[in-house]
Amino acid sequence: MSFQPVKFYQTGTLTVGNRLLAQDERSVQANQMRSNSINSGHRACQGCGEALGARYAIDAAMAESNGQLIAANATGCLEVFSTPYPESSWQIPWIHSLFGNAPAVATGIAAAMKVKGRNDVRVVAQGGDGGTTDIGFGCLSGMFERNDDVLYICYDNEGYMNTGVQRSSATPPAARTATTMPVGPEPGNVFGQGKNVPEIAMAHNIPYVATATVADLRDLEYKVRKAMRMRGARYIQIFVPCPLGWGAASHDTIRLARLAKETGMFPVFEAEHGEVTSVLKIRNKVAIEEYLKPQKRFAHLFGKHAHPETVARLQAIADRNIRKYGLLAEGGN
Amino acid sequence: MFQIRIHGRGGQGVVTATEMLSVAAFEEGRHAQAFPSFGSERTGAPVVAFCRIDDKEIRLREPIMEPDALIIQDPTLLHQIDVFAGLKPDGYVLLNTHHTFETIGLGDFVKERDHKRLCTLPATQLGLKHVGRPIPNVPLIAGFAALSDMIQLESVIKAINEKFSGKVAEGNIAAATEAYALVKEQMKEHSHA
Amino acid sequence: MLKQTEGSKAVAEAIALCRPEVICAYPISPQTHIVEALGEMVKAGELTPCEFINVESEFAAMSVAIGSSAAGARSYTATASQGLLFMVEAVYNAAGLGLPIVMTVANRAIGAPINIWNDHSDSLSQRDSGWMQLFAETNQEAVDLHIQAFRLAEELSMPIMVCMDGFILTHAFERVDIPSQEQVDAYLPPFEPRQVLDPAEPISIGAMVGPEAFMEVKYLAHAKQMQALERIPQLADEFKQIFGRDSGGLIRTYHIEDAETVVIAMGSVLGTIKDVVDEMRAEGHKIGVLGIISFRPFPLELVRAALIKSRRFIVLEKSLAVGMGGIVATNVRMAVSGTGLKGFTAIAGLGGRAIPKSSLHKLFRQAEKEELEPVTFVDLDWDAVNKQLEREKQTRRSGPIAENILHDKGIVSAKFG
Numbered sequence: 001m002s003f004q005p006v007k008f009y010q011t012g013t014l015t016v017g018n019r020l021l022a023q024d025e026r027s028v029q030a031n032q033m034r035s036n037s038i039n040s041g042h043r044a045c046q047g048c049g050e051a052l053g054a055r056y057a058i059d060a061a062m063a064e065s066n067g068q069l070i071a072a073n074a075t076g077c078l079e080v081f082s083t084p085y086p087e088s089s090w091q092i093p094w095i096h097s098l099f100g101n102a103p104a105v106a107t108g109i110a111a112a113m114k115v116k117g118r119n120d121v122r123v124v125a126q127g128g129d130g131g132t133t134d135i136g137f138g139c140l141s142g143m144f145e146r147n148d149d150v151l152y153i154c155y156d157n158e159g160y161m162n163t164g165v166q167r168s169s170a171t172p173p174a175a176r177t178a179t180t181m182p183v184g185p186e187p188g189n190v191f192g193q194g195k196n197v198p199e200i201a202m203a204h205n206i207p208y209v210a211t212a213t214v215a216d217l218r219d220l221e222y223k224v225r226k227a228m229r230m231r232g233a234r235y236i237q238i239f240v241p242c243p244l245g246w247g248a249a250s251h252d253t254i255r256l257a258r259l260a261k262e263t264g265m266f267p268v269f270e271a272e273h274g275e276v277t278s279v280l281k282i283r284n285k286v287a288i289e290e291y292l293k294p295q296k297r298f299a300h301l302f303g304k305h306a307h308p309e310t311v312a313r314l315q316a317i318a319d320r321n322i323r324k325y326g327l328l329a330e331g332g333n
Numbered sequence: 334m335f336q337i338r339i340h341g342r343g344g345q346g347v348v349t350a351t352e353m354l355s356v357a358a359f360e361e362g363r364h365a366q367a368f369p370s371f372g373s374e375r376t377g378a379p380v381v382a383f384c385r386i387d388d389k390e391i392r393l394r395e396p397i398m399e400p401d402a403l404i405i406q407d408p409t410l411l412h413q414i415d416v417f418a419g420l421k422p423d424g425y426v427l428l429n430t431h432h433t434f435e436t437i438g439l440g441d442f443v444k445e446r447d448h449k450r451l452c453t454l455p456a457t458q459l460g461l462k463h464v465g466r467p468i469p470n471v472p473l474i475a476g477f478a479a480l481s482d483m484i485q486l487e488s489v490i491k492a493i494n495e496k497f498s499g500k501v502a503e504g505n506i507a508a509a510t511e512a513y514a515l516v517k518e519q520m521k522e523h524s525h526a
Numbered sequence: 527m528l529k530q531t532e533g534s535k536a537v538a539e540a541i542a543l544c545r546p547e548v549i550c551a552y553p554i555s556p557q558t559h560i561v562e563a564l565g566e567m568v569k570a571g572e573l574t575p576c577e578f579i580n581v582e583s584e585f586a587a588m589s590v591a592i593g594s595s596a597a598g599a600r601s602y603t604a605t606a607s608q609g610l611l612f613m614v615e616a617v618y619n620a621a622g623l624g625l626p627i628v629m630t631v632a633n634r635a636i637g638a639p640i641n642i643w644n645d646h647s648d649s650l651s652q653r654d655s656g657w658m659q660l661f662a663e664t665n666q667e668a669v670d671l672h673i674q675a676f677r678l679a680e681e682l683s684m685p686i687m688v689c690m691d692g693f694i695l696t697h698a699f700e701r702v703d704i705p706s707q708e709q710v711d712a713y714l715p716p717f718e719p720r721q722v723l724d725p726a727e728p729i730s731i732g733a734m735v736g737p738e739a740f741m742e743v744k745y746l747a748h749a750k751q752m753q754a755l756e757r758i759p760q761l762a763d764e765f766k767q768i769f770g771r772d773s774g775g776l777i778r779t780y781h782i783e784d785a786e787t788v789v790i791a792m793g794s795v796l797g798t799i800k801d802v803v804d805e806m807r808a809e810g811h812k813i814g815v816l817g818i819i820s821f822r823p824f825p826l827e828l829v830r831a832a833l834i835k836s837r838r839f840i841v842l843e844k845s846l847a848v849g850m851g852g853i854v855a856t857n858v859r860m861a862v863s864g865t866g867l868k869g870f871t872a873i874a875g876l877g878g879r880a881i882p883k884s885s886l887h888k889l890f891r892q893a894e895k896e897e898l899e900p901v902t903f904v905d906l907d908w909d910a911v912n913k914q915l916e917r918e919k920q921t922r923r924s925g926p927i928a929e930n931i932l933h934d935k936g937i938v939s940a941k942f943g
Contacts, residue, residue, distance in 0.1 A: 068725045072593060073732075080734055088730035093723035095596050096732035097619050101589035104581065108548060108593020108601070109723060111577035115547045115599055121725055139589060142582030352532070355699045359530035367699035392797030394694055395882040 028056070028063045028221050035062035035091060037069075042089040043081040047250025049240030049257065050078050050155040053214045054126065057153050057238065060221040062092065064228035065122040070113075072106040074127025074136055075099035077162040078155060100135035102127045103143035106150040114149070122228060126153040129170035130160045132237075133197045140197075144204035147232040151224075154197065154235070157242035165245040169195040172265070173317070174310050175297045177245075182300035191313060198271070201235040205274040208232075212268060213239040215258035219280060223270065239266045247296020259291040264318035267325040281329040282322070288315040334387040335483055336397045339473075340416045341406030344376040346470035349496070350404070351382040354474050356495055357488035358386040366391045379414055386483060400424060404477055406456070406469050408437055423447060427477050427516075429469045431455035448523045452480050452516050459515075463508035464501065475509035479516035486513045528703050533665035533695045534559030536702040537630060540669040542573045543710040544628075544676045546602040547717075548594035549578045550587040554609035555642050556692035557632035561604055584609040588616035588627075595625040596731055598722040600676065602627070606692055607634035610648045614655070621656025621747060623732060624720070626679035626686075628672065629657075633793065633844075634692040635877040639928035643878020644692040645844040646792065650821070650853045656747045658686040658754055659822040660774070661792040665695050665702050670773035671819075673705070674761050676714055681757065682750045683720040689821075691794040693878070705769055713768050751823035758820055776825040778817040779832055781807060785814030787894050788832070788839045790858055792818045795842065795874075795881055802886040813890060818854065829861035838868040840893040842886075842904075844875040851901040868896060874904035881905075910934050 028034050037058040044051035062069050073079045073096045082089040083096065097105045106125035113121045125143075127136055132154040143150055159177050160166040167177040173191040176182045180189040201209045207230045212220040220238060227234040241248060241256040248256055260266040261280065265288065268280035289311060292298040301307045322328055337354065341347035348369040355365035363386055370381035383397040398418075402425035405416055420426070426446075428434065430453050434443040443451050454476040456469030464471075471493060478484045486509065493505045529536075538560045541549075549568065551561035568578040577594075581587045587603045595601040605613065610631060620627050631649045635641040649659055660675060662668035668690040675686040690696060721731060735743055755776065762774035780800055782788060789799050796817045806813050816832050816839075818825070833839050839862075841855035850856070852871035859869055870893050875881045885905050892898050910931050918924045 070597065070723045070725065079732075083730055083733035085733045085735040085739055088733060090730050091728055093725055093728045094730045095593070095723055096730075097589060097592050097623070098615055101585065101592070101616060104586040104589030105593035105596075107579065107581075107586075108550075108590035108595070108599075109597040110593075111548045111579055111590065112594040112597030112599035112601075115575045115577045117575075138582055139586050142586050145582070146579070352699045356530045359701060364701055365530060365699070368694065369697055391700070393801050393883070394691075394794045394798045396880050398882065 027218055028060045028225075029217070031063075034059050035067060037062050037092050038082060038089045039091055040089075041087070043084060044077070045244050045250070047243040047253045048077075048081075049214045049242060049253045050128065050157060051081065052217075052253070053155050053220065053238040053240045054078055054153075056214075056217050056220050057126075057224045057236070058092065058124065060224035061122070061124055061151065061228050064225045066120070068118075068121045069093075070109050070121060070123050071095070072097070072102045072109060072123070072125040074102035074125075074131030075162075076128040076131050078126065078128065080162055099131055101139050102131060102136055103150065103152055104139040106152070107143050107146070107148040110149045122151070123149065124151045124153060126155065128161070129154060129156045129158060130168040132156075133169045133195050137197075141200075141204070144201060144206050144233045144235070147206060149231050149233070151227050151234045151236065153224075154237040155240045156237050157240045157245060159242070159245050161242050161245040170197075172314070174301060174307075174314060176247075176300060177297070187300045187307070188297075198235065198237050198269075202271045202274045204233070206233040206235065207273060208234040209271040210236045210269070211239065211266065212236060213257040213261050213266060214241070215254050215261060216268070216280065219268070226270075245297070247299070248294055252294055256291065256294060259286060262286050263288050263291045264322040264327050265291060265314075267321045267327055269325055276325065279325045279327055282327045283329075285322075285328065288318050334385055334391065334393075335401050336399070337384040337386070337402045337404065337477070338397045338400040339382050339384070339404040339406065340410050340414070341380055341470070342376075342410070343378045343380050345380070345406045346468050347380045347406060348382045350406070350470035350474050351384040353471070353489070353492040353496055354384045354477070354484070355386075356492040357474070357478070357484045358384075360488040360491045361484060363388055364391050370396065379410055402477065402481060402483075403427070404473050405429060406473060408432075411437070411439070417442070423450065425450045425477070425481050426452070427473060427480055428453045429456040429473055431458060449520065450480070452476065452519055454512055454516060456512060459508045459512050463511070464504035471505045472508045472512035475512040476516040479513045480520065486510065489513075527706075528701060530699055530701055532559065533668060533690065533698050533700070533702075534632075535563050536665050536669050536704060537672060537690070537696075538563030538567070539704050540672045541602055542567050543705060543707055544602075544673060544714055545576075545600065545716075546573075547576055547599035548591065548601045549576060550581050550590045550601070550603040551578065552581050552584050552587045552603075552605070552609065554584070554606050556634060556644075556696045557604040557606045557609075557630060559696065560630055560632070584613040585616055588613040588620060588629075591627045591629075592616060592620050592623065592625055595620070595627050595719075596623065596721070596723050598717065598719045598724070600680075600717045601625075602629070604630035604632065606632040607636055607642075607648045610652065611636060614652065617652055617657065618655045620685045622743075624683045624747070624750075626676075626683050626717075628675045628679055629685065629687050630672070631687045631689045632692040632696045633689050641877040642692075644694050645876045645878065646689070647845050647876075649687055649689045650845045652687070653822055653853070656684070657822065658684060658751060658820070660686065660688050660820055661818065662688065662690040662695065663778075663794060663796045663817060663819075665690075665698060665700050666771075667773050668695060669702055669704065670765065670769065670771070673710055673714060674765055674774045678754060678757060678761055680717050682754060684747070684750045684754070689793065694794045703771070709768050713765065754820075755823045755825060774819060776818075776820045777828050777832060778819060780815035780817070782814035782816060782832060782836075784812055786812040786837045787890065788814050788816050788836045789842060789890060790816045790818065790829075790839055790854070791842045792821060792854060793844070795844065798881060798883060799842065799886060802883050802890065805883075806887070806890060811890075811894065813894070821854070821857075824857050824861075826861040829858060830865070833858075833862055833867060834865060836867065838870070838893065838896060840870040840872055840890065840898070842872045842874055842881075842889075846873050846876060870898045871901045872898075872904050873901065879905060907935065
């Protein structure tokens with residue numbers, strides 16, 4: 001009996017049927033015994049990237065920690081949609097304290113576990129980009145600097161979506177939000193210097209920093225599991241499109257995440273102790289317009305009053321990422 | 334209740350001096366309260382600290398405005414602040430200087446006071462000689478013990494041993510012992526005078 | 527063991543005897559000596575097992591304590607003044623979550639103008655946060671209240687601030703009896719949390735609560751403090767049985783039986799007040815003292831009962847409800863409403879201004895004669911105030927207030943008042 005060779009390109013997405021893989025290569029989600037850390041019935045919007053990212057990330061962390069996991073959650077969409085009183089989607093011990101203190105709360109939990117000799121119990125903290133790159137930034141840096149034994153996961157949807165789509169320091173230039181309206185001569189968000197938290201995390205020389213997107217869930221699982229095998233402060237930023245906040249179709253969440261990576265707008269990489277150790281190469285480079293056009297938050301850049309020069313500036317940002325991280329494969333396009 | 338006010342400069346161990354005084358009094362079974370004139374003072378800035386000694390519980394929390402005794406750790410303060418403010422007419426004064434009251438311009442001040450309650454002591458020199466540092470606080474509290482008889486030298490030594498150990502403790506005990514003897518000698522001269 | 531020691535050191539020793547498991551430290555005067563001493567004990571291995579965490583802000587200090595307490599560890603921190611305000615969001619959160627954290631507040635004024643000295647503005651600003659607040663009169667009481675605080679906090683699963691006057695107590699050397707480990711162990715059982723983050727029994731803590739349940743949750747916080755009104759005196763009694771001294775409780779009275787005038791205060795100033803009252807009694811004045819130890823919960827009934835036989839009271843407080851008068855006084859007036867008792871408020875000691883016996887003698891005599899305004903500002907320099915008011919009347923660009931006042935008063939670097 002001859003076997004048919006596995007065609008890894010068959011669906012065009014790197015998706016491979018789990019049954020074709022060896023047991024330990026299969027995804028956490030493919031396992032019937034997965035923890036279902038965030039179970040169904042929560043109140044996230046249709047197509048929510050954050051719900052998807054959190055499900056994969058926390059289940060992967062649960063798998064790696066043998067179910068010995070405690071989570072601290074910042075205020076935000078994830079917290080609100082998962083725990084409307086008296087319901088909770090969380091099947092793991094979970095605490096929400098405040099918007100800006102999830103890293104510190106996690107530090108406290110880790111300290112309690114250490115003092116009680118429970119080295120087997122691991123701690124994750126999680127929040128959106130507002131809770132991470134803005135209001136929780138001080139606590140995050142403190143947790144990094146002390147190298148506390150916490151994996152912090154930032155679900156980056158580039159704005160304050162829970163409060164009604166306002167600008168955060170992770171909002172891209174030119175994007176429309178409720179506080180960066182597409183009016184006046186320079187519509188949308190300012191072209192600032194940006195706040196690259198993965199790089200800031202690397203500057204703390206912590207053991208592990210990684211970025212991931214919900215377009216490549218195997219990569220996301222791999223990075224969470226790898227992070228969970230390490231001790232000390234670890235940071236993963238997951239790119240999670242927000243259909244509501246971005247004015248995108250719910251069915252485009254994965255596609256937009258992939259385009260963010262394939263344009264170079266969101267570089268996907270790993271770093272250990274401050275040095276980049278791997279990047280996920282762009283497979284088919286696409287122009288920035290392809291990423292921007294499906295999103296209403298960039299609609300003012302196109303059409304009757306188009307801003308081609310602004311689009312060009314955004315393309316320049318993507319190109320810079322490509323150069324800086326070496327995102328194009330050798331001989332790639 | 335006996336109230337002592339110590340004037341000095343940041344870095345001279347003013348606060349430590351009152352604390353050690355209070356420990357010495359405690360060692361004798363008495364109640365004592367020491368506290369600084371709380372401030373964010375820097376090295377060299379004028380500092381005041383207080384000590385109360387009593388045979389019963391001390392409840393009073395006001396600063397010492399009418400002291401029974403003054404210890405002045407730095408004579409340059411005399412030109413800067415009114416260190417004698419509120420001093421009781423029969424109050425004790427112990428001044429850190431190798432000069433006399435008269436030569437540093439306090440002749441008129443001491444004229445009106447009981448000489449048996451006034452004394453100068455080269456405490457900085459004693460600190461340098463025995464501890465190798467120009468810190469006058471320990472010699473001064475030993476000198477105060479000799480001047481006032483409020484506390485025994487042994488109690489001061491106990492307080493030193495509680496605060497310091499090894500060579501530093503030994504040096505301070507030597508400085509305290511010499512300071513105590515120097516003041517007792519001066520007092521003897523006064524009583525013969 | 528009886529020893530002559532600094533208040534902060536004594537409190538640190540008491541905390542260590544309570545076997546804290548997580549201590550969060552961030553420096554702010556005048557509490558810093560406490561966490562410094564604890565840090566040294568942990569580093570030296572004398573206090574173990576214990577995690578001592580140098581955090582990056584007071585907000586983080588309280589947040590770490592929230593995490594560690596929710597994970598079942600006995601958690602402690604200390605703060606003061608601006609530090610307490612910086613952590614306010616987490617202070618309310620700890621109470622809302624019902625986490626039995628114990629925190630020392632080395633009471634200090636709140637700026638601007640920046641001021642490091644003692645008054646009660648900081649902790650009193652948190653009176654509605656859900657934290658209990660116990661005020662120490664002496665360093666002995668500060669030691670004892672911390673031990674009682676852990677017991678009470680963990681029984682009720684609610685946080686407690688132990689308030690001690692910054693510098694006046696924290697930096698004072700005085701006689702303190704430090705209990706033995708056996709005594710503290712006999713009094714304070716290991717922490718048995720009501721809720722704990724445990725992978726074996728996963729729970730969610732801190733869910734969003736809507737209008738349908740929020741009031742009940744808040745009421746239960748109030749109910750806990752009402753329970754504390756009963757437990758605090760009982761715990762003080764038990765404390766006496768083991769440690770052999772009166773410490774804690776809700777209130778403490780002094781010569782109140784036949785008093786026509788009662789002075790009410792909190793914290794270390796009670797000592798000075800008692801000395802003044804002794805001197806006035808020697809002259810035949812019928813004056814007594816009511817010290818409030820538990821400001822939250824506020825013992826309305828006990829305060830009323832203590833005052834009911836008097837003719838008048840004067841609340842001497844180190845805090846100011848701007849635009850209103852006194853904070854403690856407002857609470858006391860609530861306690862005596864309907865009695866017709868004459869009450870006065872005296873604001874004193876703000877920003878560390880000394881409260882001398884001489885001023886109290888004058889004040890209390892005026893109170894006896896009912897010659898006081900409803901709100902009196904003790905030892906206020908009216909000349910300086912009026913000069914500034916006049917300046918503001920004369921010119922629009924009158925400049926910064928604090929700097930003007932300092933200029934008028936010609937403050938020099940060394941004053942010992």
